Each structure stands twice: as structure tokens, then as C-alpha cells.
Amino acid sequence: MRAFLVALIKFSALALFGPLVVLLFLAPGLPLVILGGLIVLLAIVALVVILFSVMGAGKLAKVLQGSSLPRSIAQSVAESRHYGRLIMRTARQYPAGPMQDRLTLTLRPVERWLENLTRLEQGLARLYSQRHLERELRQVANEIEELRRRSLTALDGEASYLRDLLQSKKQHQAALKELKVFQTQAELRIRKIASDLSTTHAEMLLIVARGDFNDNRFQRLDENLQEHLTGLRDMLATMDELGYSQAAG
Known part of the structure; x- marks a missing residue:
């Protein structure tokens, strides 16, 4: 891999800066400002070529575009994954025996939780990238009000045409409101996942520190995790119905 990168850099330098050297030879009186601009431009092109070759088109596009999620939601997702990894590390590092076996059972809903979190994150990112619900709701509300005013003086x-159009706009408004409710609930769910996984990690650390194989404590922990996993699955089902699952076209 290292040899490939070195060869790629050498080729990029030769292919991009070679013409510049020829240009300097043919036009030695070229202004320094233009030369400086050309050098900067060629350097940027070379960097993009290298990144494109190493990362691939998909990853490079993600780097350039950034996340479409609000910063607070993206932070909650990152925290959830962080605590999920800590929980799994805590269980797997415990010495082999009945306690580790019981801790491993607790990992199963956590792993499914994180998998479903990724799906929910992707659905929300898809929603944010395609829609601006606050703006759309304001726009359709204004359109409905305008149609009402026009219908008062219409022949x-x-x-009749305005009534049909008004009904259609109201249906569209209802669909947007449903989508907004889902968006809000999904954001709250993601924030709660981060909080719950933090609590789960703290409880697991307490159990491990005490070395207390208390099945009742484990059972309560499992029930809480399963309850939240069910709620997350309900959110995913709603997301699928609204057409914002990752598989949706």
C-alpha cells in the first residue's frame, strides 16, 4: 500500500506539474500571480486525485459533503456507539466463567440496538437531505390560506376546483405533519439511546466491580434493554412505512 501511494504521488506530480514546467520554459515572463494561482490549483487537483484513489468515490463524497444530521443528533449517535463498544469490551474482558457467560447474554440486545441505531441514523439522514419540513409546512400553510381567500370570491x-385543490393541500399538510412527528420522535429516541447505553455501561461496571452474580439485577437490565429495543424497532417500522428506510429508492 505504501509503495502504491508513493508511485501515485510521483505520477501525480509528473502529470500535473510537468506541463507547468513546460509553460515556464515557453513563457518565462508569465506574471507571478498567475503562476502562484496555477500552482495552488494543481496542488488541489493532485490532492483530490490521491484521495479519490485511496478512499474511493463513495467515501470521498461523504467527506466532502459531511453529515446531513444536526450536530446534536450526530453527537448522540457517536456517544451511543462509544458506550456500546465500552459495554462489549467490559463483557469480553471479564475472565471466563459464569459471570462472563451472563454478561455475554446482555450483549445481544446491545448489538442489535446498535445495528438498528445505524438504520435509524441512515433514515434520518435521508430525510434531512431530501426535505426541509419547517419550510415546507410554512409554505403549505400559506398556500392553504391563500386558497381559502380565493374560494370566498370564486364563481x-x-x-369547485379550489375546494378540490384545498383538500389536496390539506392532505399534503397532514402528511408533512406526520413526517415531522416521526422526525422529532426519532431524534428523541436517538438521544435516549445514548443516555440508556451510558446507564447500562455504568450498571455493568458496578456488577463487574462487585463480582456480584445477581440474576435479578441482570434480569432487570435485560428487560430494560429489550423494552428500548422494541421501541426502536417500532420507530424503524414507521420509517419504512414513510419510505425513508435505507432500502427505499
Whole structure:
């Protein structure tokens, strides 16, 4: 891999800066400002070529675009994954025996939790990248109000058309509100996942520190995790119905 990168850099330098050397030879009186601009431009192109070759088109596009999620939501997702990894590390580092076996059972819903969190994150990112719900809701509300005003003075034929159009706009408004409710609930769910996984990690550390194989404590922990996992699955089912799952076209 290292040899490939070295060869790629050498090739990029030769392919991009070679013409510049030829240009300097043919036009030695070229202004320094233009030369400096060309050097900067070629350096940027070379960097993009190298990144594109190493990372691939998909990853490079993600780097350039950044996350479409709000910063607070992206932070909660990162915290959830962090605590999930800590929980799994705590269980796997415990010495082999009945306690580790019981801790491993607790890991199963945590792993499914994190998998479903990724799906929910992708669905929200898809929603944020395609829609601006606050703006759309304001726009459709203004359109409904305008149609109502027009219908007051419209003649019979036009009035019938405006009523049908008004009904269609109201249906669209209801769909947008449903989508907004889902978005809000999904954001709250993601924040709660981060908080719950933090609590789960703290409880697991307490159990490990005490070395207390208390099945009742484990059972309560499992029930809480399973309850939240069920709630997360419900959110994913709603996301699928609304057409914002990762598999949706």
C-alpha cells in the first residue's frame, strides 16, 4: 500500500506539474500571480486525485459533503456507539466463567440496538437531505390560506376546483405533519439511546466491580434493554412505512 501511494504521488506530480514546467520554459515572463494561482490549483487537483484513489468515490463524497444530521443528533449517535463498544469490551474482558457467560447474554440486545441505531441514523439522514419540513409546512400553510381567500370570491366552476385543490393541500399538510412527528420522535429516541447505553455501561461496571452474580439485577437490565429495543424497532417500522428506510429508492 505504501509503495502504491508513493508511485501515485510521483505520477501525480509528473502529470500535473510537468506541463507547468513546460509553460515556464515557453513563457518565462508569465506574471507571478498567475503562476502562484496555477500552482495552488494543481496542488488541489493532485490532492483530490490521491484521495479519490485511496478512499474511493463513495467515501470521498461523504467527506466532502459531511453529515446531513444536526450536530446534536450526530453527537448522540457517536456517544451511543462509544458506550456500546465500552459495554462489549467490559463483557469480553471479564475472565471466563459464569459471570462472563451472563454478561455475554446482555450483549445481544446491545448489538442489535446498535445495528438498528445505524438504520435509524441512515433514515434520518435521508430525510434531512431530501426535505426541509419547517419550510415546507410554512409554505403549505400559506398556500392553504391563500386558497381559502380565493374560494370566498370564486364563481361556481372555479370554487369547485379550489375546494378540490384545498383538500389536496390539506392532505399534503397532514402528511408533512406526520413526517415531522416521526422526525422529532426519532431524534428523541436517538438521544435516549445514548443516555440508556451510558446507564447500562455504568450498571455493568458496578456488577463487574462487585463480582456480584445477581440474576435479578441482570434480569432487570435485560428487560430494560429489550423494552428500548422494541421501541426502536417500532420507530424503524414507521420509517419504512414513510419510505425513508435505507432500502427505499
